[in-house]
Amino acid sequence: MDFTVSTIPGDVAVLRLSGKLNMVSASALRDAITSLLEAGQRRLVADLADVPFMDSSGLGALIAGLKSARQAGGDLRIASVGEQIRMVLQLTNMERVLTPYDRPEEAYSNG
């Protein structure tokens, strides 16, 4: 899995992931989120447009990132999810906790 970080207006850090998010890549995602928080970023978005597949290990890494971000006084939101990720979020009742936004720019548009 590859990562690209960019910032968008509103002091939002966008972590764009590329590849399958499974037990092989989950720890790299945790590390990437930890690095952003250590660098002082608080408003994080995981852009999942190039993630064709996510399993419960990947979901667990996002939840770990969400908890770390909240402990640091920030948040982690997700954007641009595909059909398979939406299915996993629905099956696990996690859409309320990790609400998918259509685009990274919309993740913090209401605060």
Add this chain to the structure above:
Amino acid sequence: MVDPEPQVLALSSPPDDVNSVHALLEEVWAAHGDVPDLDRMAFETALIELASNVIGHADGGEGISCSLAVTVSEDRIEANLVDTGQPGNIVLSAVALPDDLAESGRGLPIIQALVDELSYSREDGLNRWHIARKRER
């Protein structure tokens, strides 16, 4: 004609991982272009959860070997997975989802939601797993 022969994978972890299972499924879907997207997506999700469970939890320290066979027939897709891991302490009856902020414990509920058959048995020192999903009509 649908090919009833299983497509098989022998996996040793480490160094193999679930990406080998994704690669096997790519070959399966390539050979069975008639399987609808929803079935592919659901079956792949269930099988990766199962394989992750086997690789992640069944390792007593020496690594594990698995053999996986995926069969696509006209009305169903099934996988049979045999592994050398520790005996599974498995409860297959309706498993509840964990708390919202739990970081694990969702694999089995996901599998149960996506397949029509899920079974586990321990025979001759091996774990035997079976999942099957009926194809969309």
